[in-house]
Amino acid sequence: GENVEQHPSTLSVQEGDSAVIKCTYSDSASNYFPWYKQELGKRPQLIIDIRSNVGEKKDQRIAVTLNKTAKHFSLHITETQPEDSAVYFCAASGGSEKLVFGKGTKLTVNP
């Protein structure tokens, strides 16, 4: 089955800096890659997703890149703000409804 590895497990940046979180997946048939943000005490919420027919997708300060050959995808957050502090989860899906999640990255943005 699918296996998703996520790095780093913790990340601390200064406000205004960029943050990058990387994930690798094992199943070459996976074709959907969402990123979820979970603030402390709240539910996970989708922030951006990408499908395998696209190499990059941007939404304001957030971007996701996908390298199908290497089977890895990354989340990029530019001009980080304190409200970006949260746990971020990547996930992969191989065509069914099922998502396999990475173990999460705790991002701290220091003012």
Added chain:
Amino acid sequence: ETGVTQTPRHLVMGMTNKKSLKCEQHLGHNAMYWYKQSAKKPLELMFVYNFKEQTENNSVPSRFSPECPNSSHLFLHLHTLQPEDSALYLCASSRGTGSPYEQYFGPGTRLTVT
């Protein structure tokens, strides 16, 4: 507030108790999920239901018993749990068309087994 609700929000139960968790979605979705969130395995899929049929059981112990009476409601029946079952139990829903789409999560039930 999103369209996925869960009750109760907090539950403390002894190892010999029987309790049930409830999830309801108002999004018109056809797929519903149970996840266990703990420090060791942050988002661990337990069960998937699509159009009321169970399509995934991720090797979950039989002390957890899911029920999906219709596409809008999902239950997780608990009995003779162990302390290591203490965790946040999250319900989610999605379109359920056979292809992956965004999953919408509920607020979760914080379960403590004493």
